[in-house]
Amino acid sequence: MSQSIRTQVAIVGAGPSGLLLGQLLHKAGIDAVIVERVSGDYVLGRIRAGVLEQVTMDLLDEAGVGARMHREGLVHGGFDMLYGGTRHRIDMNALTGGKNVMVYGQTEVTHDLMDARAAASLPTYYEAADVQVFDFDTAHPRVTFTHQGKAVTLACDFIAGCDGFHGVCRASVPRKSIQEFEKVYPFGWLGLLSDTPPVHDELIYVNSPRGFALCQQNPQPLLPASAADRPPARLD
Ligand SMILES: Cc1cc2nc3c(=O)[nH]c(=O)nc-3n(C[C@H](O)[C@H](O)[C@H](O)COP(=O)(O)OP(=O)(O)OC[C@H]3O[C@@H](n4cnc5c(N)ncnc54)[C@H](O)[C@@H]3O)c2cc1C
Numbered sequence: 001m002s003q004s005i006r007t008q009v010a011i012v013g014a015g016p017s018g019l020l021l022g023q024l025l026h027k028a029g030i031d032a033v034i035v036e037r038v039s040g041d042y043v044l045g046r047i048r049a050g051v052l053e054q055v056t057m058d059l060l061d062e063a064g065v066g067a068r069m070h071r072e073g074l075v076h077g078g079f080d081m082l083y084g085g086t087r088h089r090i091d092m093n094a095l096t097g098g099k100n101v102m103v104y105g106q107t108e109v110t111h112d113l114m115d116a117r118a119a120a121s122l123p124t125y126y127e128a129a130d131v132q133v134f135d136f137d138t139a140h141p142r143v144t145f146t147h148q149g150k151a152v153t154l155a156c157d158f159i160a161g162c163d164g165f166h167g168v169c170r171a172s173v174p175r176k177s178i179q180e181f182e183k184v185y186p187f188g189w190l191g192l193l194s195d196t197p198p199v200h201d202e203l204i205y206v207n208s209p210r211g212f213a214l215c216q217q218n219p220q221p222l223l224p225a226s227a228a229d230r231p232p233a234r235l236d
Contacts, residue, residue, distance in 0.1 A: 002150065002151040002152070003152050004153045004155060005153070005154050006155050006156070007033040007155075007156050009025055009032040009033075009157065010032070010033055010035065010154040010156040010159050011033070011035070012034075012035050012169050013036060013162035013164060013167060013169075014034050014036035014126065015043065015162065015163075015164065016113070018034050018036070018160070018162035018163070019034070019110060019114065020059070020063060020113060021162060022113075022122060022124075023063045023064070023065060024063050027064065033123045033154055034117075034122075034124040035124075035125045035143060035145055036126050037128060037131060039126050039127050040114060040124075040126050044107050044111060045107070047107060047193060048106045048107075050106065050217070052073075052102040052103075053101055054096075054099040054101065056102075057069065060112075063113075063116075065109075065112045069102060069104045069109070069112070073102040073104035074103040074217070075102055075103075076092075076102070076201075077092060077093035078090050078093060079092065079101075079202050079205060080202060080204045081205050081207075082204065082205070082207065082208075083206075083208075103216065105218045125147050128145040128152075129145060129147070130144075130146050131143065131145040132145070132168060136159045136172070140155065141155075141157070141159045142154065142156070143159060187211070198217040203216045203217075204216075
């Protein structure tokens with residue numbers, strides 16, 4: 001049981017990068033197939049980002065998927081910074097000539113991109129096992145995977161590795177071909193999801209002797225009325 005498919009671009013990973021790239025390519029008349037390791041429900045249950053910069057809002061509009069974001073997202077023209085025991089409001093909108101940030105959950109962006117993809121009947125293979133990339137530096141790259149017990153080969157012109165730091169694409173590139181620019185900080189983030197009313201109407205960044213904290217809101221409740229249709233929220 002095997003199948004060969006020809007496409008211009010094989011996209012590995014159906015997170016926001018892969019889905020947005022797929023949508024932009026579709027708008028440009030370039031066909032693409034997306035291959036994702038986990039299920040669509042799993043991707044939608046993966047709570048991560050909540051704040052979109054202006055450049056991201058503009059890109060979502062350009063991709064034709066910004067309508068619900070503008071209806072349901074919360075526009076913030078500034079934020080508060082707390083340090084030395086004093087609170088300072090930064091009027092970002094005035095200081096940048098009109099730029100804002102939008103509080104709109106990454107899962108909602110993903111949802112909108114998935115809906116646009118489904119509406120255009122564009123192919124996405126979820127729960128693809130053993131995804132591997134071959135010959136990506138030649139004129140005839142290939143992506144292979146197993147889907148519902150069938151071995152699938154995607155023959156393409158380009159492979160877009162949108163599968164994150166720990167994905168198969170990065171791991172397939174010889175280490176000497178990757179030039180990294182990185183600053184590693186000796187601490188990490190601890191994210192806590194809380195289903196409570198917001199403490200403030202804009203973001204708050206806090207520097208204190210006990211470390212740095214960010215308090216941000218998500219306009220969508222973690223468990224909305226239609227939660228029965230949604231997988232439980234996770235932070236991973
Ligand atoms: C707690 C947290 C808060 C954040 N807050 C913000 C914020 O406020 N604003 C902001 O802009 N950003 C924020 N970010 C960053 C943002 O979430 C990431 O930049 C974004 O998820 C990157 O998207 P991506 O599509 O590149 O990667 P991912 O979302 O990681 O998607 C990669 C996809 O590839 C799939 N994949 C992996 N391996 C394979 C494989 N072998 N084969 C096939 N598929 C594979 C994965 O299942 C996944 O679906 C936050 C991140 C975290 C963790």
